[in-house]
Amino acid sequence: NWTPANFVTETVEQLKKTIGDRKVIMAISGGVDSTVAATLISRAIGKNLFGIFVDNGVLRKDEYQQVLEVYKQLDLNVKGVDAKDRFYSKLAGQTDPEVKRKAIGNTFIEVFDDESKLLEGIEMLGQGTIYPDVIESVSVHGPSVTIKSHHNVGGLPDSMKLELVEPLRFLFKDEVRKVGLELGIPYDLLYRHPFPGPGLAIRILGEVNAEKVNMLQQADAIYTQALKDWKLYDSVWQAGTILLPVKSVGVMGDERTYEFTVALRAVTSVDGMTADWAHLPYDFLAHVSNEIINNVKGINRVVYDISSKPPATIEWE
Ligand code: XMP
Numbered sequence: 001n002w003t004p005a006n007f008v009t010e011t012v013e014q015l016k017k018t019i020g021d022r023k024v025i026m027a028i029s030g031g032v033d034s035t036v037a038a039t040l041i042s043r044a045i046g047k048n049l050f051g052i053f054v055d056n057g058v059l060r061k062d063e064y065q066q067v068l069e070v071y072k073q074l075d076l077n078v079k080g081v082d083a084k085d086r087f088y089s090k091l092a093g094q095t096d097p098e099v100k101r102k103a104i105g106n107t108f109i110e111v112f113d114d115e116s117k118l119l120e121g122i123e124m125l126g127q128g129t130i131y132p133d134v135i136e137s138v139s140v141h142g143p144s145v146t147i148k149s150h151h152n153v154g155g156l157p158d159s160m161k162l163e164l165v166e167p168l169r170f171l172f173k174d175e176v177r178k179v180g181l182e183l184g185i186p187y188d189l190l191y192r193h194p195f196p197g198p199g200l201a202i203r204i205l206g207e208v209n210a211e212k213v214n215m216l217q218q219a220d221a222i223y224t225q226a227l228k229d230w231k232l233y234d235s236v237w238q239a240g241t242i243l244l245p246v247k248s249v250g251v252m253g254d255e256r257t258y259e260f261t262v263a264l265r266a267v268t269s270v271d272g273m274t275a276d277w278a279h280l281p282y283d284f285l286a287h288v289s290n291e292i293i294n295n296v297k298g299i300n301r302v303v304y305d306i307s308s309k310p311p312a313t314i315e316w317e
Helices: 004-019 032-048 063-073 084-091 097-117 131-141 173-182 199-203 210-229 282-295
Strands: 023-027 049-055 078-082 122-126 163-165 238-252 255-268 299-304
Touching: 004 032, 004 163, 004 173, 023 032, 023 097, 032 049, 032 122, 032 173, 049 063, 049 097, 049 122, 063 078, 078 097, 084 097, 097 199, 199 210, 199 238, 210 238, 210 255, 210 282, 238 299, 255 282, 282 299
Parallel strands: 023 049, 023 122, 049 078, 122 163, 255 299
Antiparallel strands: 238 255
């Protein structure tokens, strides 16, 4: 019978056999799937796993440091690569959502490729592919394609002819989380809301720059913390803040302000395919609005998105 403990024991044994003394490279995103997959591989081969975690400049506030700290506690051999500036320069001047997505995906591949060239004798590529990804990529692209462009770590270059290691290939998300708990991965990481691969870049409408990212990271952190404090976090499927490319007039003390607007988004959903806007309490929304406007410089107005999917989408880009 399937239990997380049995799965861990059997998978680690099997990984030891199939990998042997070969070296495995793997992009790890801080998300559930790649973290659980990497931890399993690490249990099997230790320092022969070479994890790469990239700061693409559009992560959540303090996420880069926090995720690296978790990886350290899990004893994973992971290298953090701060590539913020490289991503920002590729994003400069770009306002089209799909162009922004591609800029991020391509830059990610470049960074990963550069890192892989620094390593010698790599023969295998680890991936956090889970069962729904397998079904989806088979139906959309035919069985040979295993990496979704929609996926968190982006695609990897075809030139990297590496054998794949995918220990979660037959698991569903809830099973992956249970395996993660069994491996000692923190609950908070395993039960976080989904977060898009292009990160805050698709929640900053229009052009992305470091200053806007900084503003949105602060607003997002306030919103997320408040959802947790008010015990609402687990009742919504996903939540986030969106920085609108709109300035409006406000007043602060005796001063007139002319600053940006942030939209709050929260949805209930089962799988993200359809979603309802979450009916969050007015008192809670009032609290978050005050916190954001009083603490985030550059924002003087907060609105709440009451659109469901369809016809709207969860993200605004
Ligand atoms: P939408 O906006 O299409 O989002 O209703 C559905 C779910 O997909 C996530 N999403 C993405 N995830 N790369 C990702 O890895 C992307 O480009 C992307 N776009 C949307 C979104 O956060 C939601 O969970």
